[in-house]
Amino acid sequence: MAQAQAMTQAAHAVLGKEQNFELLPVQIRGVCESQYCAAALMLAGYSLEICLKSMVIAREGVEGFTKIEKEMHHHRLHDLASFIPGLSRRDTAVLRGLTHFVSWAGRYPDPGSGKEQQVEDVFTLGEKQRVTARDVVDVAARVMQYTSEVVEASLG
Incomplete structure (x- = not known):
């Protein structure tokens, strides 16, 4: 659980630092900014994966x-979080979206051969559910807060 907290702090550090891509050609600056955000979402997703597995x-x-x-050797955050009560369909959609960043979108330019549809799925999911950065933070906080209940139950 300490590792999950460390990963969360790393995601905050990445998101909190304004990057300067001035030295890059104009044509790729936007892509770099997008990939920088994707890397931060990957760290946030990793922290949730670690937290869920530790629970x-x-x-x-x-x-x-x-x-x-x-059975736990995967990155599907929505499946790993299935034991947490009170997660809505929208919460599950947020976790599905983060799963893309943990699996490939924060690490690679595409999901790999034969999985091209996953690129579109990331955007469709976010637009359909109107997911905001605040939603990601809220779901992550609720998942991580559930840790205290799990720990209490395991000690009691």
Whole structure:
């Protein structure tokens, strides 16, 4: 859980620093800014993935987690968060969107051969749900706040 917090702070640091792409050709400055934001969303998504998986470890114990570990070898935040009560369809859409950044959009220029539709899916999902940066922060905060309930239940 400490690693999740460190990753969250890294995402905040990236988003809080204004970048200067003046030295780059004008034609690619916008793309660089977009990719910079995508990298920040990737860090935010990674922090949620770490947090969610650590909650499963806290709930199941190390032995219990070891038994289901292979089922957890993915980045689908919406699936990993399925045990958190009160997540709305919109919250799930936010997590689906962040999954794209964790899986490829924060790391690579495209999702890979045969997965070209995923590029369009990122934009369609965001536009359909009218997802804002505030929505991403709110969902991430609620997911991370649930940690205290999981930890309390595992200790009690």
